Amino acid sequence: xxxxxxxxxxxxxxxxxxxxxxxxxxxxxxxxxxxxxxxxxxxxxxxxxxxxxxxxxxxxxxxxxxxxxxxxxxxxxxxxxxxxxxxxxxxxxxxxxxxxxxxxxxxxxxxxxxxxxxxxxxxxxxxxxxxxxxxxxxxxxxxxxxxxxxxxxxxxxxxxxxxxxxxxxxxxxxxxxxxxxxxxxxxxxxxxxxxxxxxxxxxxxxxxxxxxxxxxxxxxxxxxxxxxxxxxxxxxxxxxxxxxxxxxxxxxxxxxxxxxxxxxxxxxxxxxxxxxxxxxxxxxxxxxxxxxxxxxxxxxxxxxxxxxxxxxxxxxxxxxxxxxxxxxxxxxxxxxxxxxxxxxxxxxxxxxxxxxxxxxxxxxxxxxxxxxxxxxxxxxxxxxxxxxxxxxxxxxxxxxxxxxxxxx
Amino acid sequence: xxxxxxxxxxxxxxxxxxxxxxxxxxxxxxxxxxxxxxxxxxxxxxxxxxxxxxxxxxxxxxxxxxxxxxxxxxxxxxxxxxxxxxxxxxxxxxxxxxxxxxxxxxxxxxxxxxxxxxxxxxxxxxxxxxxxxxxxxxxxxxxxxxxxxxxxxxxxxxxxxxxxxxxxxxxxxxxxxxxxxxxxxxxxxxxxxxxxxxxxxxxxxxxxxxxxxxxxxxxxxxxxxxxxxxxxxxxxxxxxxxxxxxxxxxxxxxxxxxxxxxxxxxxxxxxxxxxxxxxxxxxxxxxxxxxxxxxx
Numbered sequence: 262x263x264x265x266x267x268x269x270x271x272x273x274x275x276x277x278x279x280x281x282x283x284x285x286x287x288x289x290x291x292x293x294x295x296x297x298x299x300x301x302x303x304x305x306x307x308x309x310x311x312x313x314x315x316x317x318x319x320x321x322x323x324x325x326x327x328x329x330x331x332x333x334x335x336x337x338x339x340x341x342x343x344x345x346x347x348x349x350x351x352x353x354x355x356x357x358x359x360x361x362x363x364x365x366x367x368x369x370x371x372x373x374x375x376x377x378x379x380x381x382x383x384x385x386x387x388x389x390x391x392x393x394x395x396x397x398x399x400x401x402x403x404x405x406x407x408x409x410x411x412x413x414x415x416x417x418x419x420x421x422x423x424x425x426x427x428x429x430x431x432x433x434x435x436x437x438x439x440x441x442x443x444x445x446x447x448x449x450x451x452x453x454x455x456x457x458x459x460x461x462x463x464x465x466x467x468x469x470x471x472x473x474x475x476x477x478x479x480x481x482x483x484x485x486x487x488x489x490x491x492x493x494x495x496x497x498x499x500x501x502x503x504x505x506x507x508x509x510x511x512x513x514x515x516x517x518x519x520x521x522x523x524x525x526x527x528x529x530x531x532x533x534x535x536x537x538x539x540x541x542x543x544x545x546x547x548x549x550x551x552x553x554x555x556x557x558x559x560x561x562x563x564x565x566x567x568x569x570x571x572x573x574x575x576x577x578x579x580x581x582x583x584x585x586x587x588x589x590x591x592x593x594x595x596x597x598x599x600x601x602x603x604x605x606x607x608x609x610x611x612x613x614x615x616x617x618x619x620x621x622x623x624x625x626x627x628x629x630x631x632x633x634x635x636x637x638x639x640x641x642x643x644x645x646x647x648x649x650x651x652x653x654x655x656x657x658x659x660x661x662x663x664x665x666x667x668x669x
Numbered sequence: 670x671x672x673x674x675x676x677x678x679x680x681x682x683x684x685x686x687x688x689x690x691x692x693x694x695x696x697x698x699x700x701x702x703x704x705x706x707x708x709x710x711x712x713x714x715x716x717x718x719x720x721x722x723x724x725x726x727x728x729x730x731x732x733x734x735x736x737x738x739x740x741x742x743x744x745x746x747x748x749x750x751x752x753x754x755x756x757x758x759x760x761x762x763x764x765x766x767x768x769x770x771x772x773x774x775x776x777x778x779x780x781x782x783x784x785x786x787x788x789x790x791x792x793x794x795x796x797x798x799x800x801x802x803x804x805x806x807x808x809x810x811x812x813x814x815x816x817x818x819x820x821x822x823x824x825x826x827x828x829x830x831x832x833x834x835x836x837x838x839x840x841x842x843x844x845x846x847x848x849x850x851x852x853x854x855x856x857x858x859x860x861x862x863x864x865x866x867x868x869x870x871x872x873x874x875x876x877x878x879x880x881x882x883x884x885x886x887x888x889x890x891x892x893x894x895x896x897x898x899x900x901x902x903x904x905x906x907x908x909x910x911x912x913x914x915x916x917x918x919x920x921x922x923x924x925x926x927x928x929x930x931x932x933x934x935x936x937x938x939x940x941x942x943x944x945x946x947x948x949x950x951x952x953x954x955x956x957x958x959x960x961x962x963x964x965x
Contacts, residue, residue, distance in 0.1 A: 306794035466942030469899050471890050474688045475934035498891050508808045508815045525795035
């Protein structure tokens with residue numbers, strides 16, 4: 262995002278003088294703070310980053326007229342993909358800065374740490390950017406909602422479709438940390454359930470690996486039909502690029518890919534790939550309307566599903582505060598999350614949906630095929646819908662997650 | 670039945686060796702520039718990775734904004750970025766020659782963070798695509814693996830550049846003057862050689878090597894603000910193993926460690942990130958001045 266220094270100074274000056282009168286008038290109202298905690302400077306900056314802050318602010322701006330007796334502010338910080346740093350920012354926000362809800366938090370390692378802090382402090386964590394299905398499974402929390410996607414849903418949609426199309430033998434290239442292993446094991450379970458087999462896998466050091474050729478050659482010589490990429494962001498981009506270069510004849514299943522990654526790869530390389538998101542700007546009237554409202558604020562990085570999840574999750578959070586009232590909401594994050602589970606969700610990005618007892622957001626998931634350069638009419642016109650999975654089939658069944666507070 | 674050695678198939682091992690050499694080519698090119706700068710100027714140039722990234726990035730900008738393709742970029746970009754390096758040397762680094770090495774390290778590290786941050790701020794973290802030039806597309810079947818033409822070109826080009834650099838420094842009058850100037854700058858100055866200018870040009874040449882590696886890397890990896898910081902630590906390990914400042918040492922170690930890393934990726938992929946550092950520790954314990962370094 263380009264910000265001119267003059268513009269910034271001007272805005273700062275204007276902000277500091279103008280709203281004095283109205284601030285005084287509203288000073289009695291309680292203020293709820295939403296903290297956007299994500300990677301603002303590293304490998305997941307484009308898939309989260311500033312665009313998540315913009316989308317969260319968008320939700321607050323749109324909902325302002327409906328807030329019943331309270332105000333909402335958005336703050337943001339960079340967790341640099343370090344779980345310890347993420348947890349300490351979360352503590353400071355909850356303890357000293359009056360933050361009530363933390364959103365986005367990509368990187369499963371950081372997400373699980375922040376989720377634990379939110380539970381301890383009885384605040385709210387609405388996760389959008391992280392993938393591990395453990396967030397609503399073994400490590401679920403009554404204070405956490407996992408909005409946008411997870412490893413089980415990705416495996417089910419992209420993996421399921423690949424198996425159905427005859428891809429019954431797999432080789433994985435896996436990022437060697439919590440997320441990569443979860444994505445590999447969720448997909449392996451699915452492949453085996455369909456009587457397929459896994460011929461092998463290479464876990465590479467994360468972060469810091471840029472050359473995947475060695476693993477690609479091993480995958481090719483394993484004789485498997487499908488190359489499963491259990492990685493994300495720049496690693497996925499490099500893997501796909503190099504697979505093309507080495508003339509890989511396997512079918513590539515990029516298990517986690519965002520539209521921002523497709524944009525970076527270019528359609529001549531990415532064209533024909535299948536991937537899964539729960540949001541795409543050109544799905545329907547609602548998604549187009551939302552994108553039209555925010556795209557001027559983030560012209561080089563249109564929202565992907567994680568960004569949209571920050572918007573929709575924040576909107577639903579505020580609806581829950583309306584529902585139980587600001588006093589009860591200030592008193593207990595768990596009460597807010599309970600209300601989020603009780604209320605149906607509805608927004609421009611994900612349509613109608615719900616939040617399940619374990620905190621899982623229940624929305625449709627979409628399997629997309631990336632367009633060939635000749636099919637794309639403009640920048641960001643990248644996807645064709647192949648398959649829509651209804652919410653009840655898209656996500657891991659409630660009783661299979663192993664969430665301790667769900668009675669099977 | 671494939672031929673086996675120690676229970677491993679020879680085909681995949683051969684393939685990993687070739688792939689290791691390709692990565693080794695980048696290590697060699699980058700560590701060569703570092704060794705030139707350290708050997709002749711005594712500066713630990715932490716900005717090397719960022720300058721490599723800038724090389725790749727300028728090549729991308731040429732293609733997208735000016736329509737200048739890969740081949741011209743391969744010549745123009747190192748000259749431009751090398752010139753930028755000379756500017757850095759004149760404005761910042763030359764002020765630190767009288768101080769401890771540590772100051773140069775901190776300064777160049779800071780510069781690296783600034784360059785990386787600026788590119789990330791304006792162009793994002795996902796990276797930009799850069800297509801392989803038309804004339805180097807395609808691949809050759811080698812029996813045990815598929816060899817992309819571009820990667821073969823990387824190995825050959827980097828080998829030629831490395832050997833030429835070594836020859837210039839070790840076997841030509843310019844190289845001799847340069848080496849003399851590092852041994853005893855006052856004496857060489859007395860012979861009428863403008864030593865500060867020589868030093869600036871040398872730094873520029875080291876930076877140009879990094880930029881050259883950057884242009885070579887652009888079609889292989891996505892042009893990405895963190896591409897330099899991913900590789901710089903490994904390259905420093907290469908320089909340390911080869912012997913700080915040893916030109917030939919850094920070239921041989923670059924290719925050699927590429928090979929070692931390649932085999933590790935096959936035998937135990939999780940370990941491929943640390944194998945170079947394990948080797949570094951062993952070399953430092955047994956031969957503190959590095960494999961090819963002169964004992965201090």
